[in-house]
Amino acid sequence: MTDPRPHTPRSEGDPQAHPLAAELTRALGPQKVLVSAGERRMYSYDAIQMGVVPVCVVLPESTADVVLAVRAARAAGIPIVGRGAASGLSGGAAPTQPSLVLSFTRMTTLSIDPLRREAHVQAGVITLAISEAARPHGLVYPPDPASFRTSTIGGNLAENAGGPMCFKYGVTGDYVKALEFVDAEGEVHTLTRDAYDLAGLLIGSEGTLGLITEATLRLSTPAKFTRTLMSSFPTVGQAAEAVSSAIAAGAVPAKLEFMDRACVNAIEDYLNIGLPREAGAVLLVDTDGDDLETVEEELELVERACLQSGGEVRRAATDTEAAALWQARRSVSPALGRIRPQRMNEDIVVPRSVLSEVVREIEALGAASGLKLVQFGHIGDGNLHPNILFDPRTESEEAVHALAQQIASVAIRHGGVLSGEHGIGSMKLPFMREAIDPVTLQCLWNAKHAFDPSETLNPGKVLPGPGETAHD
Numbered sequence: 001m002t003d004p005r006p007h008t009p010r011s012e013g014d015p016q017a018h019p020l021a022a023e024l025t026r027a028l029g030p031q032k033v034l035v036s037a038g039e040r041r042m043y044s045y046d047a048i049q050m051g052v053v054p055v056c057v058v059l060p061e062s063t064a065d066v067v068l069a070v071r072a073a074r075a076a077g078i079p080i081v082g083r084g085a086a087s088g089l090s091g092g093a094a095p096t097q098p099s100l101v102l103s104f105t106r107m108t109t110l111s112i113d114p115l116r117r118e119a120h121v122q123a124g125v126i127t128l129a130i131s132e133a134a135r136p137h138g139l140v141y142p143p144d145p146a147s148f149r150t151s152t153i154g155g156n157l158a159e160n161a162g163g164p165m166c167f168k169y170g171v172t173g174d175y176v177k178a179l180e181f182v183d184a185e186g187e188v189h190t191l192t193r194d195a196y197d198l199a200g201l202l203i204g205s206e207g208t209l210g211l212i213t214e215a216t217l218r219l220s221t222p223a224k225f226t227r228t229l230m231s232s233f234p235t236v237g238q239a240a241e242a243v244s245s246a247i248a249a250g251a252v253p254a255k256l257e258f259m260d261r262a263c264v265n266a267i268e269d270y271l272n273i274g275l276p277r278e279a280g281a282v283l284l285v286d287t288d289g290d291d292l293e294t295v296e297e298e299l300e301l302v303e304r305a306c307l308q309s310g311g312e313v314r315r316a317a318t319d320t321e322a323a324a325l326w327q328a329r330r331s332v333s334p335a336l337g338r339i340r341p342q343r344m345n346e347d348i349v350v351p352r353s354v355l356s357e358v359v360r361e362i363e364a365l366g367a368a369s370g371l372k373l374v375q376f377g378h379i380g381d382g383n384l385h386p387n388i389l390f391d392p393r394t395e396s397e398e399a400v401h402a403l404a405q406q407i408a409s410v411a412i413r414h415g416g417v418l419s420g421e422h423g424i425g426s427m428k429l430p431f432m433r434e435a436i437d438p439v440t441l442q443c444l445w446n447a448k449h450a451f452d453p454s455e456t457l458n459p460g461k462v463l464p465g466p467g468e469t470a471h472d
Contacts, residue, residue: 020076020100021056027068032059032106043101044094046086047333048345049427051094054081054101061106063180063188063213070211071186073100079459080184082207084124084155087147089345090425092159092206096460102211104154112137112219118177119217123154130217139219142169145421146330157212160204162421164255164286164329167380171421173203175218181210184452188213201447206423207458209451223288226254227299228322229315231306232279236260236363236375238310239281240355243379246305247352251298255286256380257329260363263336263376267328270335275328276312281359283311283379284325332376340372340389344400344427346407349383350416361410362386369403371395383420408434424462432464 021035034040034057044053055078058069073080079099086093095101107122110129114137119130127148130141144163145151151161153172157179162171178192179199189210191199202210233239239258246253259267260281268275276282283306287298303313316322336343350358359375362384366373372389386407390400408418408431418428418435432441444463448455 018055018078020072020078023072023076024056024058024069024100027072028058028060028065032061032065033057034059040101043083043086043103046083046088046091046093046425048089048343049091049094049425051091051426052097052099054095055098057101057103059103059106063182066102066182066211066213067186067188069100069102070182070184074185074454074456079456080211081458082154082158082211084152084158085126085147085150087151088155088159088423088425089347090159090419090423090427092423092425092458092461093155094426096426099459104152104213107154107213112139114139117219119219121153121215121217123152123157123213123215125153127151127153127156134219138221140222141175141217141219143172143175146332153215153217154212157203157215158205158207159421159423162378162381162383164257164326164378166378166383166421167256168252168254168288169220173200176200176203176215177218178216179203179212180214181212183210184454184456204423206425206462208448208462209457211457223254223295224290225292225295226286226288226322227295227315228325229285229299229303229306229313230325231283231285231303231311231313232276233281233283233306233309233311235280235310236359237356239283240359240379242283242302242306242309242311244352244355245309246302247380249301249305251287251301251305253285253298253302253380254288255284255326256378257284258282258359258375258377258379258384259284259329259332260359260375262372262374263332266335266339266374267331270338271328271331273324273328284329286322286326329376336374336387336389340391340395342390342392344388344390344404345422346386346388346404347383347419347422347428348386348407348411348416349381349420350411350414352380352382354414355379355382358410358414358416359384362407365403365406365410369399371399371403373403378420381420382416385422405431426461429461429464432462 025033043057060066081095081099083093083103104123107124109122145161156172160173289295374387377385
């Protein structure tokens with residue numbers, strides 16, 4: 001397997017008054033274009049990766065603004081990188097070369113059609129705002145990435161984000177009815193979920209095929225009843241075994257989340273809410289539905305599987321207690337940030353039949369590396385987030401990259417994939433040749449060139465070029 005170090009050039013290129021910046025300022029006005037070095041530098045990275053400082057940054061407020069900016073960049077021969085809240089964890093929003101960055105955070109129009117059970121949103125709408133707008137109509141938008149208070153729907157669509165509710169209710173792409181996007185030539189297209197499902201191809205393409213500007217999303221009615229439990233286990237393997245047993249018994253929880261001991265202790269240090277520090281792993285589970293008896297029966301299935309796998313079970317007695325447990329899960333990122341200044345966030349997905357073996361292998365790799373490794377994730381889907389925490393001032397980045405390589409190898413060897421929701425970006429790009437066969441890779445490049453023949457959109461992401469390695 002190749003060296004997993006991402007391609008992260010740091011040169012700013014020419015920071016002075018690029019002709020494209022001047023042209024866009026004249027066309028869109030200075031309030032929509034950022035040109036100073038300090039402002040542009042703020043748009044050179046996402047939550048985990050530093051990239052190249054862009055030539056300029058445009059803050060569009062409409063699809064027409066996007067069209068104008070794309071056409072100007074194309075005429076100038078400048079690559080284009082789309083960006084939402086930059087909460088991504090794979091380098092997807094960090095430019096790999098001097099580019100025009102389009103930040104969609106001002107495109108925030110949102111409307112609800114309760115009769116059709118639809119939300120019509122621009123790309124910059126915050127994910128949580130959709131459910132908040134739908135709630136007065138007795139509706140909800142189920143996809144709920146852990147970053148739902150800050151992430152934008154455009155970013156969710158670009159990565160096909162999941163979340164704690166994805167096991168039962170699905171991921172972002174399952175709720176898309178139609179998309180509007182701007183292609184690499186500055187043309188606007190509307191796609192519905194018809195034959196060939198081109199909208200589905202755009203979802204999860206990380207801005208490499210088109211710039212999604214608007215979407216029509218399906219809404220649903222919330223469940224009437226929800227029950228929550230927490231189960232703690234001596235080992236991570238036992239927690240994984242409980243998951244497989246519960247699902248095999250017929251349970252389909254609304255949420256089924258996993259945190260190992262290091263993760264639990266990081267959260268407890270941060271929130272101090274009474275999580276079991278001595279547990280090797282913890283599962284958080286919700287069952288829900290419109291029939292209380294069925295909800296309780298499903299919770300009992302999960303509870304029985306946990307007990308049989310050696311776990312201890314505690315049911316949340318009140319809605320407040322349940323909310324505190326889920327706030328703990330959503331606080332993982334800030335909690336980990338207090339331990340080390342940097343982290344490499346893996347996002348593997350493996351078959352549930354090998355979950356126990358995989359989490360044990362990864363735990364052992366972390367212990368052998370001497371680095372701080374934390375595991376958590378949407379374990380019901382087999383989606384694990386091993387995080388390598390490190391301080392580059394005192395810990396070897398070579399060791400970090402080596403451990404990331406080993407984790408990717410575990411996923412591939414067990415029939416898994418490199419990403420469930422965080423994307424490939426540039427961070428996982430070096431692993432793609434091992435993860436997919438040459439014929440499939442060529443098919444993906446054919447699709448890329450059909451949408452973006454000049455490779456203008458978000459270059460250096462997702463697909464490795466001919467002979468490309470981590471150092472190219």
